[in-house]
Amino acid sequence: ADPAVVYDQAGKFDKSFNEGVYNGVKQYTAETGIQVREFEPKNEAQVEQGLRRLAKRGYSPIVTVGFNMTSAVEKVAKDFPEVSFTLIDGEIDLPNVQSVIFKEHEGSFIVGALAAMASKTDTVGFIGGMDIPLVRKFGCGYEQGVKFATPNATVLQNMTGSTGAAFNDPTKGSELAKSQFSKGADVVFAAAGGTGIGVYQAAKDEGKFAIGVDSNQNHIQPGTMLTSMVKRVDQAAYNTYKNAPAGTWQPGLVVLGLAEDGVDWARDEYNASLITEEMKASVADIRAKIISGEIQVHDYMSDNTCNY
Amino acid sequence: MSQAKVPAWVNMALIPMLNILLAFLVSGLLILAIGENPVEAAGYLIYGAFGYDEGVGYTLYYATNLIFTGLAVSVAFKGGLFNIGGEGQAYIGGLGVGLICLSLDHTMPFYVIAPLAIIGAAVFGAAWAYIPAYLQARRGSHIVITTIMFNFIASSLMVYLIVNWLKEDGRMAPNSRTFEENAWLPYLHEILSPLGIEIGDSPLNLAFIWALLCCVFVWGLVWHTRWGYQLRTLGTNPTAARYAGIDTAKVTIWAMLISGGLAGFVGLNEIMGVNHSLLLNFTAGYGFAGIAVALMGRNHPIGIILAAMLFGALYQGGAELAFEIPTITPEIVVVIQGLVILFSGALEHMFKDRIEGFFIRRAVA
C-alpha cells in the first residue's frame, strides 16, 4: 500500500513540527523514490474526511500529525482496522495505531541549561506561541534546566497570544523578545512556530542569543542562534514509512526522549563557535543524568503545574 | 410612463451565473498558471461539493454554520447595525452549549439536554452581543469597533477557560472531555438510515434542520411581525423610527441579542453536532464569512441559504480539489473563494446594468 500523511491545520510549512514531519517525508521519498500522499486539512471536519478517504483508497501507513487529530484518528482507525496509523503527539489505544509522543520537557531542560551557561546576566527568556499546555510543557522543562545550571537565574516567560495567530506573529515575537532583552535577558528560547522568526531576528538585531525549536533552526540566524531544541518528528514519520513495508512497524505507545534520540539539542557549523568545550561537557553530563534517571524532569502535562 | 420589467430569471439566475462563471474563469487562469488543468479542477470542485451523498452532506454541514452567522449578520443589518462580532458570539455560544452538555450529560436524557443546549447557545451568544449593543444604543459607541474588540476578548476568554478549567486531565489537546452520547446531536445519516434513506456518512446533523427553522423564524420575525417592522424602519430611516414612536435603543439592543443568539448556534453544530467536546477555535472564521454570506444573500433568508450553500460548496469542493490535486493547495482554494466573493458580491453590477438595460430596451421596443 502507498504511504500517506495528514498534517494538522497549521500546514506543512509551520516552521515547527509539521515541517519536521514534512522533512521526514522528503527524506523517505528521496531515498526510496516512493511518493507519499499528503493532505493538509483546513478545519476539524476535513481531518476526519481526509483520513477516511485515504483509508478507503487503501493508503497505509498513514502518519497523522498533532494532538488535534486524536479523536478523528480514533474514529477512522476503528472503522479501518487493516490500515496502520501513526499518530504523532497524541495517544490512542488501538491495535492499528502507533502513538508517538515526545519528552519535550527533557529537550527543553537541556537547552535551558545551555541558556543559563551562555547567559552573562543570569537572566534568560522563554517565548511561547499560543498559551496551551503543550507550550507550557516546553517552558516548564526549560525553566528547570536553567535553574539546574544556575539556581538563582531569572527566567522571563511570555506567551504570544490566545489564537492560532500566536504561532504566526513574528512582529509580536520580536516585541516580546525586545521586552525581555530590556529586562536583562540575553538568551531567549522561542517555542512559537513562525512567531519565533521574529524572536530570532530581534536577537540578531540586538546581538543576543536565541534558541530554536522543533527542527534545527540554527541556520536561520547563524552566529546568534545558540542552538535548537530538536524534536525528531521527521524520524518518527520516516521510521513508520520504512518499517511498515518491512513488517517491523508496531502499534502501541512510543515515547521518545533523550534516550531514544527523540529530542536533543542541535550542533552544527552555524553554532559551533558559540558552544564552548566546557558547555559541551556539562551538557553531556546532564544528558547522561537525565537518561539514567538521576535527574527527574517534571512534565507539565502530567499534572498541569510546573512544581518540580 | 409604464414600468418595463426585467424578467425575473435574469436577476435570479442569469446574472448570478455569469458572475460565478467569471470568478471561475479567473480562478482557471490561476490554476493554469501553476500548471494544472482548470477543467479537471472545476470537475473535482463540483463533484466534491455535489457529486455524491457524502460530499453533499459536507457541503450542507458547512452551510449550516454559514446560515447561522449569515442570519446573525443580516438581522443586525436590517436594523442598520453592522455586527462584525459573529465570530466571538459563536465562540461564546459554543461555550454555552459545552457547559450544558458537560454538566448534564451524565444525568439527563437527550430530549432534555437538546433544548437546554439550544437555549444555552442563544443566551451565551446573545450575552456576548449585549455589551456592544448596550454601548451602541445608550452611549453611541461605534458597534463596529466594539464587536471587533469583543472577538479578541472572546478568544482570550475561551483559551483561559478551556486551558485552565475545562481541559480534561491527561489529554494532549486543550479540549474538554468528550460528552456522553446522549448529549450528541444525531447525524442526519443516522436519523435517515432507519427510514431506509441512505446518505453517506458526514458531519451533517440535526443542527442543519435547526438552521432551516431559524431561517423561517427570521423571515417571519423580520418581515411579518411588528417588531420586524420596527427593526426595518430603524435600519432604513432612524428619524422615521423616532417619528413612529419606536424605542430605537430597545430595538437596537434586541436586534443585537437576536443576532448574537443566532451566531451562538454555530456552537450547536460544531460542539454538540460534530466535535462532541469543547475545544479551541472551532469557529474557524465562520463569523466573518457570515458577513459575505449575508450581503451576497441580500440579507434575506432565502438568499442566505443560497449563499451559504455556495460557500459550503466552495469549502467542501475546495477540500476535494486540494485532496485530489495536491499541487492545488488549500491556499489556492482560499483564493478561489475570494474571487467568488469579488465577482458575485462586489462586482455584481458589472454585468447587471448592461443586461438589464438590454432587456428593458427589448421590452420597451
Add this chain to the structure above:
Amino acid sequence: MFETLILMLDATMRVSTPLLFAALAGLYSERAGIVDIGLEGKILGSAFAAAAAAAVFGSAWVGLIFGILTSVSLAMIHGFACITHRGDHIVSGVAINTIVAGLTVTLSMHWFGMGGQTPALSGDARFMEITFPFAEALRDVPVLGLIYSDMLSGHNILVYLAFLMVPVTYWVVYKTRFGLRLRAVGENPHAVDTAGISVAFIRYRALIVCGILCGLAGAYLSTAHNAGFLKDMSAGKGYMALAALIFGKWRPVPVLFACLLFGFLDAVAIRMQGVVIPGIGEVPVQAIEVLPYVLTVLLLAGFIGKAVGPKAIGRPYVKERA
C-alpha cells in the same frame, strides 16, 4: 521606572508605525467615502511583495516600491468594484482580504518554495535603524538623554516617515485643493459633481494614496520591523487600524493618538505578562492580553462617545438609477 517607561514608549513607536500608516491610509479612503476593511489585505499583500522583491533584488527600497505597487493595485481593484461598479464596499474589502491571504502564500510557495515564507532579509534588503547624531554621547544626560537616545533615536526610516505623515496628512486634507475635494466627496458627492469635479476621479486618487500608505505599512512589517514575509503576518493590524481611525474620528491628529494608545497598551501588555499582583497572584496571560481591547471599549463607552463618520461613507454614488 522612568527607564522602563522610555523603553515602553520606544516599543510603542515601533508597534504603532504600521497601525499609523494603515489608519492614515484608511483616513484618505474613508474621507472620500469609501469604507476600507481591505486595509488588512493591502498590508499583507505589500508585506509579501516588499519582502519578495527585497530578497530578489537585495534592496529594501526596491522592495518598498513593489510593496507600494501591489498595495495600490489592490486599492484599484477596490475602486473598480466600489466606484466604477457601485459594489458593496465591505464585500469588496472582504474579497480582497481573502484573495490576498491565499495568493501571498501560493505565490511565495511557487517562487521561493519555503512554504509561504520569503527568504530572511539582511543588509541592504532591510531598512536599518538610524542612530541620531550624538545619541551615544547624550545618553547620560538626565531624562532628556534617554528620551533622545533611546526613544527617539534608533528607529528605521519608515518609523520617522509614519510620524511625519501625520502633519503631512493634516496639511493635505485641510490646506490643499485635493483635500478640500476629498472631504467634500465623502460628505456630499452630489455637491462635488455639480461643482464640475469628477467624483470617481477624486475617489480613485484617494484610493491611490490609501494604497501607497498601506504599501508602506506592509513594507515596514516585512522589511523593517521583521526580516521577511510570513503567512498572515499582518495579524489583524488592518482591523486595529480601522478601529483607530474610527476612534480618532477620521481626523489625522486624534488618529495618531489612537494608534499610539493601541501601541502603548500593547507594549504595556507585553511587559505586564507574568507580573504578580499581591493578593491575587499571577495575572493570567489572557487577562493582560485583552487589556488593550477592554480599555478601548471602556474609553469608547466613557469618553469618546459617538463617532460620526463622513456622511456619504459606504454609499455608492449613483446619479441615475436605471
Add this chain to the structure above:
Amino acid sequence: MTKKTMPYAIELRDISKRFGAVQANKDICLHVAKGTIHGIIGENGAGKSTLMSIIYGFYEADTGHIEVDGQRVDIRNSEGAIQAGIGMVHQHFMLVETFSVLENVMLGAEGGALLKNGIGAARIELQRLAQEYSLDIDVDAIVEDLPVGLQQRVEILKALYRGARILILDEPTGVLTPQEADHLFRILHALKEQGVTVLLITHKLREIMASTDNVSVMRQGEMVAHRETAHTTKEELAELMVGKKVRLTVNKDEANPSQVLLSAKHLSQFDSQGVKRLKDVSLELRAGEILGIAGVSGNGQSELLNVLSGITLMDEGEIDFAGQVINAKAPKDAAQMRDLKMAHVPEDRHKMGLVTGFEAYEAAILGYHNSDAYNGKVLMNRKAMLDECNTRMADWDVRPPNPHLKTANFSGGNQQKIVIAREVEQNPDVLLIGQPTRGVDIGAIENIHEQIVKLRDAGKAILLVSVELDEIMALSDRILVMFDGAVVGELDAKDADERTLGLMMANAFNEEQSGGQTASAEATGAHV
C-alpha cells in the same frame, strides 16, 4: 428680429432622456431669449428637474443637443456646463453641510493646488458679489448652521462666482418668506439687467405671473406649451399643466371653534449643543379650528411639532392633552401621543414621514404598526394592510394605485398623499401638519387642502405649519407667527395680509410700526 441678429441664450433641440423604463424627457425643444426670465412649470414628475439637470450636465441626454449663444455646445458633465457659463441652484441643495460658505463656494474653483492662494481672492470676489446683488452672508459660517434661505444664497453665490451667464433655479422659493422671495426676485431682475438669462422652475403660478417673461409647460416628459407671460393667465397655465380645469382657491366656511383640545404652556427645548431652540411657547388648540403657524423655516416650527408630537422631549413647560399632563418628568413618546389620538404629518416626508425603501402598503401604516387592525396574535396581518392601502389609494387618488410599489418611486405629491391619508384616516382629535404641500403640484394641492378643511369641519383641531403664506392665509382660522423659537405674534386670519405676516416673520413688524415712518429704514438694510 431674425435669429441671426439675436441668438438665443440657450436652445434645446430634441432632448430625450430615459431612466430605465421611465421616459423622463421626450423630444424637448426650448428657446430661451437672452436676458429674460423664463419660467418652466409642470406637475410632479413631469421631467422639469431632469431637463434642467441635462442642461447643467448632471445627466447626459440620450439624444438631442444644446446650443448656447447660437453655438452648439457639448455638455458632458457639470464642468462643461460651468465652462459654457451655466449655473444651477438645485431643488435639493448641493452643499457640503460641514463646510464653511467660503469652502463651498470655492469647491471646484479653488484657484490653485493650495487653498491659501485662492481664499483671499475668493473673499474679495464674494464681497463684490454681495454688494452688487445685495447677497450678504458671513463667509466663514458653517453651512449646516445657516437657515435654508441663506443656504440658497450660497448656491446662488456659487453660480455667480463661477461667472454664470445662464442661471437655472429649480423650485427656489419653496423655503423662503415672501420678503425673502421678493428679495430673490429682485436679485434675479438685477441679474437680468446685467444680461444674465434665468430659467426658473416653480409650482407657484403667482411667481410665474409676477416675474417671468416667458413660460413653458411640461407634462409627462413632454413640452406641451409655450406662452408669453403677459398673454396668459394662471387659470390657463394650471389647465395646461394638469390637463383639466383646476380651482385655485380654497372653499371653506366660517370656523366654529369650541372646546380646547390641546394646550401647551411655556414650552422650551434645547438641542444637543445646548442651544435653546424653542422659547417659552404657549398655545391653545380648539376643536373645529385650523391654527396656522407662520414663520421662516428654521425658527422653531420643527421643534414645536416634534415636542407636541412626542418625538423629542421638552425641557421646560407642559402640554395638557386628552386629560393628561405631559412634561419633562411625565413624558409621552410619539407612540403614546398617537394612542391619545394625535396625528402628525411631518414637514419632511423623506426624512421622517416615510421609509422610502418600504413598499407603499408598509409605509402607509408607519406609526400605527402596533394597531390591532394590522396585527394578528403573532404576525402582522398583511391582507388587512393591503386592503386598507388599496382603499386609501382609491379614495385619495394616489397614482399609481399600486400598494407594492416602493415608496421612493412615487412622485412627491403622491408620497405626500400617502402620508396625509395615513394620518387623517386615523380620525384623530388633533392633527399636526407640517408643510402639507411642499413641492406638490397644483392638482394635488387642491385635494389636500380640501381634506384638511373637511377634518376641521368634522370638529377636529388642526395645527398647520407652513412657510407658504398663501397656504397659511387660505386655510387658517387663526395665525401664530414664530421667530427665533418664540411666538412673536398672533392674528385672526381675517386681519392677516402678506405684508404684515412677512414683517412679523422677520421680527421687523414692531420696529416698522414704531420707527419705520421713513422709508429709509428698509433702504438702509432693515432687511435682516
